[in-house]
Amino acid sequence: MALVSMKAMLDEALAGQYAVGQFNLNNLEFTQAILLAANEERSPVILGVSEAYIPYMGGLPFIAGMVESLIKHYGITVPVALHLDHGSTYEVCIRALHAGFTSVMIDASHHELERNIEITQRVTEAAHVLGATVEAELGRITGREDDLVVDEAEAMYAVPEDCVRLVNETDIDCLAPALGSVHGPYRGQPKLGFDRMGEIRRLTGLPLVLHGGSGLPDEEVRKAISLGTAKINVNTDNQIACTSAIRTYLLDNPEAYDPRHYLVPARNAIQRSVSAKMRLFGSTGKAGGVV
Numbered sequence: 001m002a003l004v005s006m007k008a009m010l011d012e013a014l015a016g017q018y019a020v021g022q023f024n025l026n027n028l029e030f031t032q033a034i035l036l037a038a039n040e041e042r043s044p045v046i047l048g049v050s051e052a053y054i055p056y057m058g059g060l061p062f063i064a065g066m067v068e069s070l071i072k073h074y075g076i077t078v079p080v081a082l083h084l085d086h087g088s089t090y091e092v093c094i095r096a097l098h099a100g101f102t103s104v105m106i107d108a109s110h111h112e113l114e115r116n117i118e119i120t121q122r123v124t125e126a127a128h129v130l131g132a133t134v135e136a137e138l139g140r141i142t143g144r145e146d147d148l149v150v151d152e153a154e155a156m157y158a159v160p161e162d163c164v165r166l167v168n169e170t171d172i173d174c175l176a177p178a179l180g181s182v183h184g185p186y187r188g189q190p191k192l193g194f195d196r197m198g199e200i201r202r203l204t205g206l207p208l209v210l211h212g213g214s215g216l217p218d219e220e221v222r223k224a225i226s227l228g229t230a231k232i233n234v235n236t237d238n239q240i241a242c243t244s245a246i247r248t249y250l251l252d253n254p255e256a257y258d259p260r261h262y263l264v265p266a267r268n269a270i271q272r273s274v275s276a277k278m279r280l281f282g283s284t285g286k287a288g289g290v291v
Helices: 007-016 028-041 060-074 090-099 111-130 160-170 196-206 219-225 236-252 259-281
Strands: 019-026 045-050 079-088 103-106 135-138 143-147 149-150 174-179 208-210 228-235
Touching: 007 019, 007 228, 019 028, 019 219, 019 236, 019 259, 028 060, 028 236, 028 259, 045 060, 060 079, 060 090, 060 174, 079 135, 079 174, 090 103, 090 111, 090 149, 111 135, 111 160, 135 160, 149 228, 160 174, 160 236, 174 196, 196 208, 196 219, 219 228, 219 259, 228 236, 228 259
Parallel strands: 019 045, 019 228, 045 079, 079 103, 103 135, 135 174, 174 208, 208 228
Antiparallel strands: 143 149
């Protein structure tokens, strides 16, 4: 199956009251594991690539080519979107679209609202011409994701009225409002702003995106989905599963040196982690409903 945009996925998820997972690509093994999990679970899936990982993984055209080759190699038959996560500028979003990405997030949340709207509107106009989907962010989501660091002093909850303006003036397809989630591991019990989440969903009418899906209690995830969250981003949990498997293998086999011997268990651990999230999000078995 060819790469698709996120729009049909998220509209279907919103109507069906489940969420589609965005799972970040960190290397070949992550890409393999995520695609295999999606096919096994019969779940639509979003492959996320953060800007910090673009040079590490060989550049945008290489990443897109790798994903397309693996889809063909494995005979993947579920819908797959390739998404730029936290694109910081108009230019990097355009480069991703030209490389074959089917969806981009323009994160201009560090700008004032007027500037955020201006940048996001330009990205949306270009993306929609190419049939691609656009995600935008309001407020700031704390924590660390790759090279993006936002501390609590910078963070703020998204204002519903600002969300309405952003949606109405940019024509974005989905919205990631800052509502208390964090990138990376949580310190203590997370406190998501569910009342505001429901209000923003009601006022904007768009599918919502929850960043920082790793480490959230299952009941928080389910509640967010019930309030209109249709996309949930996961990376840290998969990274932990990967690293834990490698660490265990090397501790048990200190003489090992062939990367295949520890990367295969790591890939299997990532696949199990992704499958578990898909079941939690309710997307297992939903691939047949998206075209």
